[in-house]
Amino acid sequence: MNILLVGEESAGIRVLRLLAESCHRVVGVVASPKPRYGSPVTLWNTALKLGYRTWAAESVKDPSFARRIRTDEVDLLLNIHSLHVLSTEVLQAPKIGCFNLHPGPLPRYAGLNPVCWALYFGETTHGVTLHGMTAEIDAGPIIYQSLFPICEEDTGFSVSLRCIKEGLPLVSRLLATLAEGLENLPKVSQDRNHWHYYGRGVPHGGQVIWSVNARQVANFVRACNFSPFLSPWGMPQARAGDRIFSIITAKRTGSSTNSPPGTVGCPDSFGIRVACADEWISVGKIKFEDKLADAIEVLHAGDYLEEHGR
Amino acid sequence: MQDLQTIGNELAEIFSLKLHVEVPSYDADLFETGVLDSLQFVELLFQLEQQFGVHISLDETDLENFRSIERITVMLAGQNGNSKRI
Numbered sequence: 001m002n003i004l005l006v007g008e009e010s011a012g013i014r015v016l017r018l019l020a021e022s023c024h025r026v027v028g029v030v031a032s033p034k035p036r037y038g039s040p041v042t043l044w045n046t047a048l049k050l051g052y053r054t055w056a057a058e059s060v061k062d063p064s065f066a067r068r069i070r071t072d073e074v075d076l077l078l079n080i081h082s083l084h085v086l087s088t089e090v091l092q093a094p095k096i097g098c099f100n101l102h103p104g105p106l107p108r109y110a111g112l113n114p115v116c117w118a119l120y121f122g123e124t125t126h127g128v129t130l131h132g133m134t135a136e137i138d139a140g141p142i143i144y145q146s147l148f149p150i151c152e153e154d155t156g157f158s159v160s161l162r163c164i165k166e167g168l169p170l171v172s173r174l175l176a177t178l179a180e181g182l183e184n185l186p187k188v189s190q191d192r193n194h195w196h197y198y199g200r201g202v203p204h205g206g207q208v209i210w211s212v213n214a215r216q217v218a219n220f221v222r223a224c225n226f227s228p229f230l231s232p233w234g235m236p237q238a239r240a241g242d243r244i245f246s247i248i249t250a251k252r253t254g255s256s257t258n259s260p261p262g263t264v265g266c267p268d269s270f271g272i273r274v275a276c277a278d279e280w281i282s283v284g285k286i287k288f289e290d291k292l293a294d295a296i297e298v299l300h301a302g303d304y305l306e307e308h309g310r
Numbered sequence: 311m312q313d314l315q316t317i318g319n320e321l322a323e324i325f326s327l328k329l330h331v332e333v334p335s336y337d338a339d340l341f342e343t344g345v346l347d348s349l350q351f352v353e354l355l356f357q358l359e360q361q362f363g364v365h366i367s368l369d370e371t372d373l374e375n376f377r378s379i380e381r382i383t384v385m386l387a388g389q390n391g392n393s394k395r396i
Contacts, residue, residue: 010352017356041329041350157348164352228341228373229348292342 001178002073004094005047006030006060007080011101011164012043015080015171020050022175027072028053030060030082060086069093076178078171079133083112088135096182098133099174100140103163105147106131107195110138115159116233117198119150119223122215126150128163130170132187139195141187144170152218152251155225156233202233209307210261214252214276221250227285235287240264240303248292249284256280264303271295274305317362318383324357325379336379351376362386 001024005016008031019026029047033056047054059065060082066089069077077098079086091098104114105127118126127147132140146166150159177184206224208217224233227248235246249271257275259265265273271284272295283295299305318336325333329350333340340346346354354376355366364386375385 010349013349013353014356041353045330161352226348229351 001025001075001096001175002027004028004030004069004072004074004077005043005080006057006077006082006084006086007043008032008057008083009043009081011103011167012080012082013041013046014164014168015078015101016043016046016050016052018168018171019078024175026050026052027074028055030055030057032057057082057084060084060090063087063089066090066093077133080167080171085137086133091133091135096178099143100131100133100138101167101171102129102131102138103160103167104138105129105145106138106142107190107192109198110195111198112200113232114198115163116156116223116231119154119156119159120203120219122219124150126159126163128167128170130167130174131190138197139190141189143186143188144173146170155222155227156231157226157229160226206234206237207307208236208238208247208305210274210305211277211307212261214279214281217276217281218250218252221247225249238305240299240305243288243298245286245288245298247283247286247295250281251284253280253282260304262305262307264299264301264305266301267296272299272301274299314383314387317386318379320361321379321382321386324354324361328357329353333379336383338379339377340379341377346376358382358386362389364389 003019003024004027005019007015012031016029029043029052031043031047031054033044044054061084069090070093074094075096077094079098079100086098104110104118106129109118125147127145129145130143132143134140148162148166203220208220221236224231224236225248235248237244237246251270253273256279259275261275261277263275265275265280268282270282273280273282286293286295286298288298322333325331331345331350333345358364358366375381
């Protein structure tokens, strides 16, 4: 098959390597020439190194790019973590179709940052979905899906890595099935009652709200935790007087409290306790004045963490 | 099993030739210095699997093991040839 890869990030690089080792022909790669985080390791650079043609990521929004796809007799367009919406003409140009690898268990968690949202809502399972692409984002028929458990220690970063790991075999499976014939491809329509799209925003504008349950605070913190790397949601912000800091790790203690939410309590083996609506949460690592620190170095019993804007 | 020096040198080569970053020293903090970002980290895992034949499960390993070339070396050497799973 002739395959056009549209992608970004590590998942895109891994899929390109997979394609390069397959019996299929990579027609070219559509990606961002400019690295998002300044990293020299990009899909664009990997494609160039492997000798593939490249086009800028925005090309897929241009209806005239469909002509290029037809000229190159592309059978399959694979969209791997690219955030650009394909024009209708481009969507219709490949002979077999366009498929997207989404790091979420569709029909739930369509849209942006599905890993963060799933952790934020305290999900105990997550998944990655390979689906056919339609004009509506993340709404096409499900081809293959892999679900996996999330444990309390999981963070945004660990779940994102798991999505890449679970997603690659789905792409291999798609290629193997298509090699046997299009008629063998499963296509399950998404249940619209469970379909939910999440956008670019971050809950509470990225601020920690102490007047909610400890479970919710802990989930928000781990959803944002891509440490030691940059988080798509940034790091949750908190404030004690004029000390503004970001929380990297926090965990539930199971100890109930009647103290006003935001009250800083005693240190424990993990960090220092802060009152939430129902129980103490222990805050471990923070970032203060651009430096990684133990919360205990910055917070003291009796401090009070305010909620921004309240 | 390769000695620590050989592993360290091979790692330095991966950083230089595959990840295109220069690491100031074997004990330099790869995270704090910003040498390693998330993309490069995933690529590093791939390269370690390719070059050293190990399978790295992040569920079972500590990110701290990746903080410097020195620490990665010790982690790889800890395999001792008995198990290829980290």
